[in-house]
Amino acid sequence: MxxxxxxxxxxxxxxxxxxxxxxxxxxxxxxxxxxxxxxxxxxxxxxxxxxxxxxxxxxxxxxxxxxxxxxxxxxxxxxxxxxxxxxxxxxxxxxxxxxxxxxAQNLVKDVINGFFILLEDQIRIGDWIDIAGKSGLVERVNLKMTILRDMAGNVHYIPNGNIEVVTNMTKEFSHYVFEIGVAYREDTDEVVEVMKQVDEEIRNDDAFKSDIIAPLEILGVDKFADSAVIIKARTKTKPIKQWRIGREYNRRLKKAFDAKGIEIPFPHRTVYFGVGKDGTAEPLRLKNEESGNGNSD
CATH class of the missing domain: 1.10.287.1260 (Helix Hairpins)
Structure with missing residues (x-):
């Protein structure tokens, strides 16, 4: 049966x-x-x-x-x-x-917040964002949470209810901001010309020109630091390409400064011994105690 x-x-x-x-x-x-x-x-x-x-x-x-x-x-x-x-x-x-x-108020808050994040197009997969104290590339976003992977490869699961402020560094376009420090004795006009030349080189390089939207924008002498004059500039790039362009620009600018003899200050100490009435000073002679030879420096 x-x-x-x-x-x-x-x-x-x-x-x-x-x-x-x-x-x-x-x-x-x-x-x-x-x-x-x-x-x-x-x-x-x-x-x-x-x-x-x-x-x-x-x-x-x-x-x-x-x-x-x-x-x-x-x-x-x-x-x-x-x-x-x-x-x-x-x-x-x-x-x-x-x-x-x-x-389950937290869950409801996550879903509502996630809905408005998606509706307002605040976050997309592939964006580099800063939320809830964490920065990284958006790998996944849904109504409940946003998942980021940072530069070190760590994955962060962030409930949407915890998101109060979204800083999107790759929305439509990006900027890389330069703060170039040069010695006080350098001619700032010459430094600016070298910076423009390096920018032109990169924009004409097939490996980088497609990622650059606009020429380098020289903002001018930004401040007088303890040991350097700071010249500020920025370049406009496609989203998430700013760091690649910025690193290459810094590499080429260092080589250009070296070729032109432009000094980039670094932490050091200058010892001042005074000068004579004629504006000159005797050279400081350092003695090697082992050999007994005097060397001028």
Whole structure:
């Protein structure tokens, strides 16, 4: 009798269970394919890098939400096939959900904050941001949390409810700010000309010119430090390319300064012995105690 009832269930509800599971798997796979193709379509229509990052971010969030919906629908249908009444479960779930809601305010805060972050396009996958005291590249963002990977490779999971201020360093374009210190004896006009020459070299270099949006902007003599005159400048680059351009500029500028004899100050101490009335001073002679030879320095 039991075997007969089981066989009847397999022939009816059992078949439906298999069909539901197959349809759920197909649905999840279809969601993944559609979201990927939708992201690709948006990328083709809008070749701008900023739109591509936004499309990737939104497609990732939509994919996860639809997967949850497919799973819940399939789960409810399976319960029905096993003879479990769904109505009382839904009613109980509503009561439990209300009770849990009072104790899950942080989760609700995360979701609401995440919704507005995505709606206002504050963060996209591939951005370099600073949030909640952590900096890094956005690897994933959803309604609940934002995941960053910093320069050292550490992964930070930050609940969206903890995000109060978002500093996005790669939104539409980036700037690399230079603070170049030179000795007080140097001609600042000459230094500025050398800086412009180095900038022109980089902008004409095939390896770097595609990442640079505008020529170097010389902001001028910014301040007089203890041992240096600080000249401030900045260069405008494509998002997240500012550090690459900045490092190359610093490397070339150091070589150019060396070639021109322009001094870059470093911590040192100058000993002053005074001068004669004619403005000259006797050279300081250092004696090597081992050899007894005098050397002028």
């Amino acid at each position: 039991i075997l007969k009832e089981f066989g009847t269930w397999v022939a009816t509800s059992g078949v439906r269970v298999v069909i539901i599971i197959i349809l759920a798997l197909v649905g999840i796979k279809s969601v993944s394919i559609i979201s990927s193709r939708l992201g690709g379509l948006l990328t083709k229509q809008r070749v701008d890098e900023e739109d591509k990052k936004r499309a990737d971010t939104l497609s990732s969030v939509v994919r996860h939400l639809l997967n949850v919906v497919v799973f819940l629908v399939a789960f409810m249908m399976l319960l029905d096939q096993f003879g479990v009444e769904i109505g009382p479960i839904l009613a109980a779930a509503g009561i439990v959900g209300l009770a849990v809601g009072f104790g």
